[in-house]
Amino acid sequence: MFLTFDVEPDAPPYQSDSYRGVKEGIPWILDFLDSVGVKATFFITGVIAKRYPELVKEIVGRGHEVGSHGLDHSRLDKLPREEAVRNIRESLKILWRFCNVRSFRAPNLQLPSYLIPSLRGLGIIVDSSVAVYKKGHMKAPGWVEGILRIPATVTSSTIRLPGVLARRLTLPHSRQFHVLFYHPWEFVRVRRKPLYRPDIWMRTGDYARRMLEAIIQEALERGFKFEKLGDAPSLCG
Ligand SMILES: [Zn+2]
Numbered sequence: 386m387f388l389t390f391d392v393e394p395d396a397p398p399y400q401s402d403s404y405r406g407v408k409e410g411i412p413w414i415l416d417f418l419d420s421v422g423v424k425a426t427f428f429i430t431g432v433i434a435k436r437y438p439e440l441v442k443e444i445v446g447r448g449h450e451v452g453s454h455g456l457d458h459s460r461l462d463k464l465p466r467e468e469a470v471r472n473i474r475e476s477l478k479i480l481w482r483f484c485n486v487r488s489f490r491a492p493n494l495q496l497p498s499y500l501i502p503s504l505r506g507l508g509i510i511v512d513s514s515v516a517v518y519k520k521g522h523m524k525a526p527g528w529v530e531g532i533l534r535i536p537a538t539v540t541s542s543t544i545r546l547p548g549v550l551a552r553r554l555t556l557p558h559s560r561q562f563h564v565l566f567y568h569p570w571e572f573v574r575v576r577r578k579p580l581y582r583p584d585i586w587m588r589t590g591d592y593a594r595r596m597l598e599a600i601i602q603e604a605l606e607r608g609f610k611f612e613k614l615g616d617a618p619s620l621c622g
Contacts, residue, residue, distance in 0.1 A: 386609040387564045387617070388425040388601070389513065389537070390414065391490060392433050393458050395570040396585050406570025407437055413572055413594065415447055421601055426614040428454035428490040428513075431476035434483070441483045450613035452488030453477055453509070462495040470503045477507055487615035490514050494522075494537070498529070505531045511614050513537060513564060526562045526617070533618050537566040544571065544596045545588035555600050556607065562617070563609075565600075572597070 392411070395403040411427075418425055427444050429451055434441045445451055455461065456476040461469040473489070480486045488511040489496075489504055496514035504512060512529075515522040515536040526535045543554050544567060555565065574590035604611075612620060 386604060386611055387535070387562075387614050388418075388423060388611055389452075389490070389564060389566050389614060390425060390427050391454050391541075391566070391568050392427050392429040393454060393492070393568065393570075394433075395573075396568075396575055397458050397492075403576075404433075404436070405573045405575075406568060407433060407440065410569030410572040411440055411444070414569060415443060415449075417594075417598065417601075418449070419447060421605065423601060423605075423611045424449050424613055425611070426450040426452050426488055428452040428488070429480065430454045430458050430492075431456040431479040432458075434476075434479045438483075441480075445484045450488060450615050451480055451484050451486060452490060452511075452513075452614065453480055453486055454490055455492050458492045460493050460495050461491050461500060462497050466497075466499060469497070469500055473500070473504065474507060487511055488513065488613075494519060501530045501532055511535060511617050513566075513614055516540065516566070526621075533621065535562055535564055535614060535617055537564045539563075539565050541567045541571060542584045542587075544600065545584075545593050548596065548599070551596050552600060552603060556604055556609075564614070567593075567597070 395406050453476045456472045489509045491514035494514050512532050512534045517524045517536045517538050539555050571589050571593045575586045
């Protein structure tokens with residue numbers, strides 16, 4: 386089982402000038418994960434890593450994995466191909482100052498397949514830019530041109546549903562390649578205005594924190610083991 390966080394401005398593109406998730410959400414997440422002994426994968430944009438280098442050092446220092454979430458959260462499918470490759474490469478150049486990078490997740494889970502060989506050429510071995518709940522995406526992990534693609538299994542806002550439902554939808558069964566997917570900004574109270582989708586602001590902050598605690602606790606009690614996504618290829622045997 387894998388716990389992943391996409392580290393980006395708050396609720397992009399709605400609050401792209403706000404970084405409360407990074408400044409307040411991540412310290413809480415790191416302390417919580419330490420308290421339960423769980424390691425996670427943090428997909429960080431290059432811009433955030435450049436802006437908050439101490440936080441990236443903290444994430445690495447506490448034993449978590451750092452993956453790339455692109456340079457500036459631009460949608461890679463909207464950029465010309467060469468521009469998209471440059472965007473990924475620039476994000477990696479920044480992250481390589483802190484650690485080796487093996488895993489990638491594209492902003493908005495949009496990774497055109499023609500970018501996969503470029504990712505491989507840059508040392509990426511795991512991609513999680515796919516989701517089982519997205520139309521046309523792969524439903525199970527699989528190797529594509531030297532990269533293990535592992536779909537997210539639970540969409541992030543699930544954690545903010547009413548308790549019983551959140552737990553049931555988040556931990557439905559015991560398969561190994563179960564990828565939980567959240568954003569640090571979900572663990573701070575996101576502003577409701579300017580008006581945008583309730584699935585973004587609803588029950589952010591304390592509610593999401595209590596629910597993450599409950600879900601991870603239950604997962605551990607049920608015997609799930611948490612791994613870092615970059616280690617997934619060795620788990621495949
Ligand atoms: Zn994102």
